[in-house]
Amino acid sequence: MTDIVKLIFDLLIFPGGLFAVAFGLFLMGIDRKIAARLQRRVGPPVYQPFIDLVKLTRKEIVVPETAHLQAFRLAPLLGVAGMMAAVLLIPIAGVYQGFEHSGDLLVLLYLLSLPAIALMIGGSASSSPFGAIGFSREMVMMMSYELPLLLVLLTVALKVGLATGGIATFSLSEIVQFQLENGALLFDYTMLPALLAFLVFIPGNMGVVPFDIPEAETEIVEGPILEYSGTGLALFKLMTSLKVVVVLGLAIALFFPTPLGENFLLNLLWFFLKCLVLMVISITVVRTSTGRVRMDQAFKFYLKYPTVLALISLVLTLLQG
Amino acid sequence: MKKLLQKIAKKSPWLYRINAGSCNGCDVELATTACIPRYDVERLGCKYCGSPKHADIVLITGPLTARVKEKVLRLYDEIPNPKVTVAIGVCPISGGVFRDSYAITGPIDKFIPVDVNVPGCPPRPQAIIDGIVEAIKIWETRL
Numbered sequence: 001m002t003d004i005v006k007l008i009f010d011l012l013i014f015p016g017g018l019f020a021v022a023f024g025l026f027l028m029g030i031d032r033k034i035a036a037r038l039q040r041r042v043g044p045p046v047y048q049p050f051i052d053l054v055k056l057t058r059k060e061i062v063v064p065e066t067a068h069l070q071a072f073r074l075a076p077l078l079g080v081a082g083m084m085a086a087v088l089l090i091p092i093a094g095v096y097q098g099f100e101h102s103g104d105l106l107v108l109l110y111l112l113s114l115p116a117i118a119l120m121i122g123g124s125a126s127s128s129p130f131g132a133i134g135f136s137r138e139m140v141m142m143m144s145y146e147l148p149l150l151l152v153l154l155t156v157a158l159k160v161g162l163a164t165g166g167i168a169t170f171s172l173s174e175i176v177q178f179q180l181e182n183g184a185l186l187f188d189y190t191m192l193p194a195l196l197a198f199l200v201f202i203p204g205n206m207g208v209v210p211f212d213i214p215e216a217e218t219e220i221v222e223g224p225i226l227e228y229s230g231t232g233l234a235l236f237k238l239m240t241s242l243k244v245v246v247v248l249g250l251a252i253a254l255f256f257p258t259p260l261g262e263n264f265l266l267n268l269l270w271f272f273l274k275c276l277v278l279m280v281i282s283i284t285v286v287r288t289s290t291g292r293v294r295m296d297q298a299f300k301f302y303l304k305y306p307t308v309l310a311l312i313s314l315v316l317t318l319l320q321g
Numbered sequence: 322m323k324k325l326l327q328k329i330a331k332k333s334p335w336l337y338r339i340n341a342g343s344c345n346g347c348d349v350e351l352a353t354t355a356c357i358p359r360y361d362v363e364r365l366g367c368k369y370c371g372s373p374k375h376a377d378i379v380l381i382t383g384p385l386t387a388r389v390k391e392k393v394l395r396l397y398d399e400i401p402n403p404k405v406t407v408a409i410g411v412c413p414i415s416g417g418v419f420r421d422s423y424a425i426t427g428p429i430d431k432f433i434p435v436d437v438n439v440p441g442c443p444p445r446p447q448a449i450i451d452g453i454v455e456a457i458k459i460w461e462t463r464l
Contacts, residue, residue: 032363036361036363039358041358041361041363041364042361042363042364043361043363043364044363044364044365044366045366048332048333048366051329051330051332051333051366052333052366054326054329054330054333055329055330055331055332055333055334055377058326058327058330058403058464059377059401059402059403060401060402060403061401062374062399062401217370217371218371221371221372222370222371222372222375225372226371226372226374227372227374228374228375229374229375229401230401233374233375
């Protein structure tokens with residue numbers, strides 16, 4: 001019984017649910033502020049994403065006449081639900097254990113593709129031609145960044161698995177535990193290419209500027225979310241903010257989970273700082289300093305550089321093991 | 322509670338531009354100087370959005386040519402309530418340099434309720450920002 005209560009608390013209040021939403025929205029607000037400062041503007045206040053959400057709940061909901069109603073309404077819910085579940089699986093060292101079942105890394109891999117699928121369903125159900133274009137582009141993007149992600153996860157799993165005497169361990173909590181005992185993988189030279197590959201994967205997965213091809217605002221006017229207004233759009237914003245937490249949290253769990261000490265709050269603050277630095281490096285600076293690439297360029301880019309980097313790490317790990 | 326939500330929500334007006342046959346002068350003022358890049362209305366929480374379904378404040382430029390009239394009216398209907406219309410430039414008011422042309426059907430307020438007029442050909446960026454601030458005040462009462 002207490003297990004179930006704890007699970008619900010985890011899902012709705014502390015690492016998942018309310019906390020994760022606030023955390024993600026706050027991170028995105030800081031992202032907007034830093035981006036504005038980098039462009040020599042004043043920028044919105046850091047709590048702007050919260051205000052946007054409140055505003056969106058007060059707007060009228062417009063549904064296109066030709067849209068498939070159920071799919072159109074359910075798509076954002078699917079994305080948010082998937083991300084809520086994914087946050088549960090992310091361990092924060094010294095704060096939250098994560099799920100102690102083997103194979104949660106694989107579950108996370110599947111959950112990570114849910115936002116893209118939700119966007120695809122929403123875009124195609126909206127019956128707008130821009131939604132359809134966004135749908136096909138989203139699918140191509142997903143195919144291009146999934147391969148490097150898979151290779152990075154496999155490399156880390158093999159590294160930890162071989163070091164602990166098994167073959168590969170697909171349990172995030174075991175990976176974190178291993179790093180707490182033997183030092184973070186960030187300081188291991190064989191893992192540096194994998195880390196770089198993951199850093200390159202983040203902007204593609206988040207859909208920020210050089211790879212915002214599926215939602216290209218100036219070209220196909222936000223693609224899949226074009227027809228959403230009011231709460232539907234708010235749910236998609238919520239999904240994005242949760243996705244920031246999941247993707248950054250996964251990177252930190254895989255490469256640098258080291259906590260500061262025993263203090264709960266201090267560790268949480270440390271996790272926030274790590275997320276912030278990672279976000280500035282891989283999202284904010286990238287999106288303010290580049291322009292959008294074409295679909296085929298993005299596809300080739302992902303199959304070339306991150307894949308090769310991740311493969312280098314994989315081979316090095318296998319040679320070492 | 323409603324008052325509080327109103328107060329919070331008014332800080333996030335998203336802008337949407339409609340070009341109703343303008344000569345592009347006002348659009349250049351909107352896109353490159355007045356709003357985001359140089360004078361930064363993002364500090365008021367504004368953001369340009371690509372889709373009419375996300376918009377709160379509509380910025381209309383141009384004298385409403387006969388060819389574009391139906392499309393502008395349709396776009397206007399697609400914008401979810403509550404919304405505020407701001408007419409930028411002298412063209413939406415009187416037709417400006419295109420006045421008495423056979424090709425225009427304006428002024429715009431014959432077809433669309435205009436809340437704020439920002440005259441000028443083109444208006445100064447400061448005037449446009451002032452117009453947006455006026456529009457936010459009107460928008461707050463409709464939220």
